[in-house]
Amino acid sequence: MMLERIRELPQMGRDALRESINLPREYRGVSNVIISGMGGSGIAGDVVRDLMEDVLPKSIAICKRLTLPAFANENTLVMSLSYSGNTIETISALQDALSKRCKIIGITSGGRMEELFLKNEIPYAKLSSGYLPREAMPYMLFLILNIFSDLGWIEDDFSIDELDAERKKIESVAKQVAKRLQRKMVIIYTKYPSVAHRFKSQLNENSKTVAKYDIITELCHNEINSWTNLGNDLHIIFLRDLEEPRVVSRMVGIIKKLLKSSQYTQIAAKGRTKLNRILYLIWMGDFISYYLAVENRVNPERVHATEFLKAGLSRFSNPEL
Numbered sequence: 001m002m003l004e005r006i007r008e009l010p011q012m013g014r015d016a017l018r019e020s021i022n023l024p025r026e027y028r029g030v031s032n033v034i035i036s037g038m039g040g041s042g043i044a045g046d047v048v049r050d051l052m053e054d055v056l057p058k059s060i061a062i063c064k065r066l067t068l069p070a071f072a073n074e075n076t077l078v079m080s081l082s083y084s085g086n087t088i089e090t091i092s093a094l095q096d097a098l099s100k101r102c103k104i105i106g107i108t109s110g111g112r113m114e115e116l117f118l119k120n121e122i123p124y125a126k127l128s129s130g131y132l133p134r135e136a137m138p139y140m141l142f143l144i145l146n147i148f149s150d151l152g153w154i155e156d157d158f159s160i161d162e163l164d165a166e167r168k169k170i171e172s173v174a175k176q177v178a179k180r181l182q183r184k185m186v187i188i189y190t191k192y193p194s195v196a197h198r199f200k201s202q203l204n205e206n207s208k209t210v211a212k213y214d215i216i217t218e219l220c221h222n223e224i225n226s227w228t229n230l231g232n233d234l235h236i237i238f239l240r241d242l243e244e245p246r247v248v249s250r251m252v253g254i255i256k257k258l259l260k261s262s263q264y265t266q267i268a269a270k271g272r273t274k275l276n277r278i279l280y281l282i283w284m285g286d287f288i289s290y291y292l293a294v295e296n297r298v299n300p301e302r303v304h305a306t307e308f309l310k311a312g313l314s315r316f317s318n319p320e321l
Contacts (some may be wrong), residue, residue, distance in 0.1 A: 085111020
């Protein structure tokens with residue numbers, strides 16, 4: 001059941017940190033990293049970039065298309081992520097990585113990608129089956145962090161015990177927020193693109209709710225000018241990190257005065273570390289999306305439109321998006 005899987009987030013992290021992949025020594029010396037993945041799998045890469053871009057001694061690019069960026073070469077580490085192992089874009093990008101002689105690490109539960117990993121002797125982590133890709137995102141996130149630690153790029157400090165202690169409170173707040181979002185389009189504002197994208201995607205897939213997002217510093221240059229036309233069918237959510245720069249805090253304090261209190265909800269992350277604060281917001285969003293699905297009386301697990309698309313593509317021997 002999805003609710004139980006959402007509650008498992010901290011345990012998924014602990015389980016993933018026990019995994020070990022035997023990586024070639026030359027992987028340590030790459031110049032850059034590309035994380036390739038779509039949907040729930042790809043968001044793990046987005047979170048890693050937000051979390052590590054200020055401390056990782058390698059540049060990170062995110063690839064959500066059929067081919068890799070032009071700079072990819074034998075000095076690039078490509079992390080190829082697909083829970084199902086059959087994601088069209090990720091398979092195509094993997095084949096591009098092979099042609100460019102990139103160093104590759106895989107994460108999947110099987111499918112065509114596992115076949116390619118085995119055929120080309122690519123080190124990979126095999127995920128347990130039975131999850132929806134978006135449910136397995138926390139596991140994939142911690143696998144990537146563990147790999148970076150094994151490569152000697154980051155310190156191994158991934159404790160999330162304090163997050164685990166917040167679960168009941170997070171879930172209680174999520175139920176309340178979900179009631180405010182029923183029959184609303186949701187607009188998400190935060191400093192973390194990955195957190196916003198994850199929340200938007202969860203609302204789309206689980207709650208069947210239209211949502212969009214923007215980054216706080218960027219919206220202050222343009223989107224706030226559209227707030228004069230906000231209707232009753234919209235609700236804004238500010239996802240805050242109280243360790244954010246003071247200027248960002250001041251921005252939010254000022255622009256909230258342009259809104260009625262009934263038009264927005266503010267959620268502040270708790271946590272000693274950046275990892276815990278980001279996961280606090282992600283976990284909150286996951287719970288909100290589930291309880292909004294309950295309010296909307298929709299099945300949070302089924303994604304009929306995506307299934308329709310996949311069925312249509314399956315008629316082609318070599319489908320391309």
